[in-house]
Amino acid sequence: MWQAGGVAVAARVEHVGSLLRPRFLHDARAGLAVGELTPARFKAEEDRAVREVVALQEVRGGVVLLVDGASFVLPMSLARIAEVAGGRLHRVPEPGAVVAGPVIVDSRRAGPGCLFAAFVGERTDGHEFAADAVALGAVGVLASRPVEAPAVVVADVRAALGALAAWTVRTVTGTTRVGVTGSSGKTSTKDLLGQVLSRLGRTVTTMGSQNNEIGVPLTVLGAAPGTEYLVLEMGARGVGHLAYLTGLVPLDVALVLNVGAAHAGEFGSREATAQAKGELVEALGLDGAAVLNADDALVAGMSARTKAPVTYFGRSATADVRAVDVRLDEQGRPGFQLVTPAGRAPVQLRLLGEHQVSNSLAAAAAAHTLGMTAEQIADALSAAVATSGSRMQRHERPDGVTVVDDAYNANPDSVAAALRALAAMGAGRRTVAVIGEMRELGAQSAAQHRAVGDLAAGLGVDVVIGVGGEEAAQVVAGATAKEATAHLTADPTTAVGLLDGLLVPGDLVLVKASQSAGLQALVRDLLARVPSQ
Numbered sequence: 001m002w003q004a005g006g007v008a009v010a011a012r013v014e015h016v017g018s019l020l021r022p023r024f025l026h027d028a029r030a031g032l033a034v035g036e037l038t039p040a041r042f043k044a045e046e047d048r049a050v051r052e053v054v055a056l057q058e059v060r061g062g063v064v065l066l067v068d069g070a071s072f073v074l075p076m077s078l079a080r081i082a083e084v085a086g087g088r089l090h091r092v093p094e095p096g097a098v099v100a101g102p103v104i105v106d107s108r109r110a111g112p113g114c115l116f117a118a119f120v121g122e123r124t125d126g127h128e129f130a131a132d133a134v135a136l137g138a139v140g141v142l143a144s145r146p147v148e149a150p151a152v153v154v155a156d157v158r159a160a161l162g163a164l165a166a167w168t169v170r171t172v173t174g175t176t177r178v179g180v181t182g183s184s185g186k187t188s189t190k191d192l193l194g195q196v197l198s199r200l201g202r203t204v205t206t207m208g209s210q211n212n213e214i215g216v217p218l219t220v221l222g223a224a225p226g227t228e229y230l231v232l233e234m235g236a237r238g239v240g241h242l243a244y245l246t247g248l249v250p251l252d253v254a255l256v257l258n259v260g261a262a263h264a265g266e267f268g269s270r271e272a273t274a275q276a277k278g279e280l281v282e283a284l285g286l287d288g289a290a291v292l293n294a295d296d297a298l299v300a301g302m303s304a305r306t307k308a309p310v311t312y313f314g315r316s317a318t319a320d321v322r323a324v325d326v327r328l329d330e331q332g333r334p335g336f337q338l339v340t341p342a343g344r345a346p347v348q349l350r351l352l353g354e355h356q357v358s359n360s361l362a363a364a365a366a367a368h369t370l371g372m373t374a375e376q377i378a379d380a381l382s383a384a385v386a387t388s389g390s391r392m393q394r395h396e397r398p399d400g401v402t403v404v405d406d407a408y409n410a411n412p413d414s415v416a417a418a419l420r421a422l423a424a425m426g427a428g429r430r431t432v433a434v435i436g437e438m439r440e441l442g443a444q445s446a447a448q449h450r451a452v453g454d455l456a457a458g459l460g461v462d463v464v465i466g467v468g469g470e471e472a473a474q475v476v477a478g479a480t481a482k483e484a485t486a487h488l489t490a491d492p493t494t495a496v497g498l499l500d501g502l503l504v505p506g507d508l509v510l511v512k513a514s515q516s517a518g519l520q521a522l523v524r525d526l527l528a529r530v531p532s533q
Contacts, residue, residue: 074168074225075100078140078152081115084167087154090146097150099139103161103221105214112137117157118147119214158213165217166248172223177230177249178366181242181280182257182299183273184414185359186211188351189257190233191387193363196380200372201228208388209409211235216245229370236276237266246283254280254308255291255366257358259298260413261448266440274298284308289369291362294319313365314358321365323347323357331394332425334360338378340368345378350385352392352404353421355414390520392421395527400505402429403526406512407519410438412448415512416455422510423459429508432463434495434522436513437471446474453478453486463487463502467495468517492522499526 079095082088089095101113107129110116116133118126118141130147134140141151142160154160169177178197180190187209194205204223206215211233223230232249236242246254259274267273281290282305290306293299294314303310313321323336334357335348349356364377372380386393390408397403404425406418415438422431433456441448453475456464464479464486466472472488479486489495503509509526513519 074171074221078150081140081142081164082152085142085152085154085160085163087142087152087160090143090151090153091148092140092150092152097139101137101139103142103164103218104133104138105218107133107136107138110134110136110138114138115140115142117142117161118144119157120144161214161217161221162244162248165220168220168223169249172225172227175223175227175230176252176370177232178253178255179232179234179246179249179251179280180255180257180362181234181236181277182255182293183260183277184409184411184417185257185355185362186233186235187388187409188356188386188391189255189359189362190231192359192381192384193255193366194229194231195384195387196363196367196372196377197229197231197370199376199380200370202226203229203231205231206233209233209235212237213241213244216249220249234280236279239272239276240279242276242279243283246280250285251280251283251288253289253291253366253369254284254306255362256280256293256299256302257362258293258296258413261411261441261444266442268442270298274302278302278305281306281308289366291365291369293358293362294322295358311365311369313361315361319361321361321368323361326354326357328354328424330425330427332421338364338374338381340364340374340377342368343374345374347378347381349381350383352394352425353417354424355417355421356392390515390523392418395523397527397529400507401503402508403523404508404510405520405523406510407436407517407523408515410436410512410514410517412438412441412451415452418510418512419452419456419459419461422461422508426461426508429506430462430504431460432465432499432503432507432509433461434465434467434499434509434511434519435472435475436467436492436517436519437469439514439516445471449474450478453480453484454482457482457484457486465489465495465498467492467513467519467522492518492525496522496525496529500529 076099077096078092099115103115103117105117107116110133116138118130127143127147130141130149134149141147141149142157143151143153144157180186190205194203197203204227206219212235216232234242234245256277259270281302284290284306286307288308290308290310292302292310292312294312294316312319320341322339326336328334332352333349334354338345338347360381367377390405393405395403449471457479464484466475466488476486476488489498511519511523
């Protein structure tokens, strides 16, 4: 519910369609009308009411129900959006029309009360779908040129989203903002930390891997008033990117996981990558908290670049938050003793792979800086599950074949971690690694792909299947050089055909690649080959 003049209200709307016009204020508990909510009155109440609106969850019978639990943008009139974003109104008959739903970038997901942000992509132009979005209920469009729909026209839609996010940060008070970056493990760590902090209060996390200059503002805009913790995954493709994001969203806690070979084609070297990733902690003030990996020298060295106190995590004995007695169970799930300055407690993860220990320690260190005890953190970590798809997700086929889907993203470090997890899980079983291309490795690409095949063979993986072109051929070459069984397939469809004739009950299959390699479709086809029980 939200407050207007001290009365808890829901807003009755005149039309559920292209424009949402709040018509009357009602006492949500007694059903009593307390006055007409005209655009002018909404403008007057907006600054005060916006801080109490939790979310637009559903529209039924013409009543907009504002209730806890959903994640939607703060209600703003189109006129206020234009003011904040530095734009002008176009074809807007009612400047006071209220956006009370989410900001969306896919017109097919438009619904009552939302704002459609029209981007020009490589294959499609969102502006061409502006009218469709409004027909589905969008109040208006954030556009970079006039469209055949009510719109706020701005010079740059991306910059306008950033301006709206920065306004939201200034408006919604009482939220602790945590940023997570690194070459690998960002999404898993963000998901873990979100589940841990949810034990303290209402927490919003980045959906999936929406970690760029579009995704971060969208996450911020989805953080309703009352959000106590905002966990933001932040990515960088070059120097200055994280400085931009932290300029929009000042952080209270900055967490840097690692500096690896990911994006070497963009940064050129690990040292250049570290320079960019370190911008996250540079943005902190004296009252902030930096959380750094003691096991990565380039990350640990970022302590010299921040004014904030530093908490170190890792396997090193010098780390403030560390793991001892690490072990893997028969399903490849790690357990360990969590050690913090405030005490220790046992952790048994539900996630697959020893690399999740480092991700868990990072989340634990951030939670420790926010006041959680070792017992609270350990309990939350032990209950945490994978919430983003295609990240070491285990599927059991009825015929006894196990498929581990890790096909969302890949770089040399994450592939090595996945292969080690496969080897640990495969005791007494035949193991099969299906490896697709790792992108953005630049001049190192051939050598890094060959090293993957070499590592798979060295770990004792029984069968290696490369999927794709020259990079996949390098994976196969690396495996066969160590006399491992290896096959090269041109595409996911061919690979599925090979696996159909290869797999037998009891086999354990890992599928790993960058998302653009298309191996998520291979996983779906592989699982669909046997009817579900």
